[in-house]
Amino acid sequence: MDILTPDTYWIDDRCYRRNPSKTRCVAAQQKFWSSSENNSAGKNDKFPSLSSSSRPPPGLQKQGDTGGNGQNKPYVEEDEYGFCVGGSDELGDNDNEYLIENKGDYFKSICDNVPSQLYAVVIGTKGSTKSRLEKETKTKIIVPRQNAKGFIEVEGRSILTVRHARRRIDELMWQTRIKCDATHFACFPVNSAAVIQRIKDFKEEVTSRIAGADPFLFLEAEKCHITICVTTLFDEKEREKAAQVLEQAQKEISKQLGHTGKITVHLKELEIMNDDPTQVDIVYAKCHDKGDVLQQMADYIAKKFDKSGLSRQARGDHVKLHCTMMNSLKKAERLIPDKTDQSFPSESVKFCKKISRKTFDASQILKEFKDYDFGVVDITEIKLATRFTSGPDGFYKCFRTIPL
Structure with a gap:
């Protein structure tokens, strides 16, 4: 990939860079996970993917970790979808990207931009795509039943995980859209x-x-x-x-x-x-x-x-x-x-x-x-x-x- 002219793709009014490999991201996350402790035991009954045996979502650093200058610093690593986890993105610079509601013990966002004709794409064969997205983003994705009115909902323990899931769903929609013939x-x-x-x-x-x-x-x-x-x-x-x-x-x-x-x-x-x-x-x-x-x-x-x-x-x-x-x-x-x-x-x-x-x-x-x-x-x-x-x-x- 040419660094000066990378591949890009648009989702709504946002432009993302398409990275050639996720190796660097995975290696950094594995290094972080190996040194992290789970502090949320007993609080994750709503989200099976966030059980006490699960790794915390990318970008959430345990308290007490410090950078080279001795001050608390969030872990920053650009993921394969073109945004930083744990950096300025987590700190709220892009809070208006999606409407995310605070429900007290969890966060929720409604995917009102996903047409009902493509709900099956989010679910996948025997629910495989939905399960994979939930596992990788540490969220719960709720898809309306067939012929039922409503939108896909994403629930998670943090704004970061919900936003991550929304972006994954958006890219899935974009990939499906370009595969279909124009209408x-x-x-x-x-x-x-x-x-x-x-x-x-x-x-x-x-x-x-x-x-x-x-x-x-x-x-x-x-x-x-x-x-x-x-x-x-x-x-x-x-x-x-x-x-x-x-x-x-x-x-x-x-x-x-x-x-x-x-x-x-x-x-x-x-x-x-x-x-x-x-x-x-x-x-x-x-x-x-x-x-x-x-x-x-x-x-x-x-x-x-x-x-x-x-x-x-x-x-x-x-x-x-x-x-x-x-x-x-x-x-x-x-x-x-x-x-x-x-x-x-x-x-x-x-x-x-x-x-x-x-x-x-x-x-x-x-x-x-x-x-x-x-x-x-x-x-x-x-x-x-x-x-x-x-x-x-x-x-x-x-x-x-x-x-x-």
Whole structure:
């Protein structure tokens, strides 16, 4: 791992470093455990994992231990999930990270950010994942029964252990989210009548002039759009959160840019996502935006989604503005039935297996249609659209439409 550019991941609005190994942490904890004494005998009946024979949670040092200067110092060691145990984190610098209630003899936190569709992921096969998390974090995790209302609850003997368990659950949710196929995406629709006709003309010209051009690789003209970011939303709460993030981001960036109303974009010239024109997944039209207003708006919205924890992956500094014309996934997506905006997201956990795609040869298409002009379109709104759906206007069904 490059120390200057480590791997990172986002959970909600927090960024964590992904450490390459937990060997250093485990060795330090074993050294600490070997010299610690358990002072909580008789107080841990509520938490089996904190019995008198158990080791204390990482970062809790027995009283009387001193540092090199003779003063009491907490043990500080960065764990594999990117935070310090026993250091400033334990002392309360991040107390507002989660809402943790003091119940007298224990602490409690409610995981209201975990959708009910993923409760089974927290439980694991025959409760194995839940048991492992409880053992490793020295907490008790309470998961509502099937079809019962409520949220997952975490209980522990200290704020540190509860916070540790919450972070472990958050990372588990993030790992599951990126394994599932995307359900929604934020986009700028480009489905004006003139552009739609030009896209249809393009498809007709390619299929008639290029031997072997597969018509199923083309996107429906009415569904063409400029993607800002994609996301996986499992329930109504997450969809509403994504819509709120989108609305707030649009208001903030419009105010910063001092721009309201439509943005004119010229769709011209074909390009591919990779370097080999004989092994292509996507052929797209370039988006020419005067003043880079659309680019700045897309970048700002994408970063807001990243920080909210709803984006599937952290991206670079800029969104690649493009309007997809041909996609190798289109043939695979034909096998997936159309889903309504309400039913598909709730069933999306069933689609965690990635859709397979097969590349195609676009060399002749690029040679003959490289400078194809799709025309000028006025961007007037942002949509939070649902994949694998079709609305009455031919575009995707949308959970929220936000005017510029």
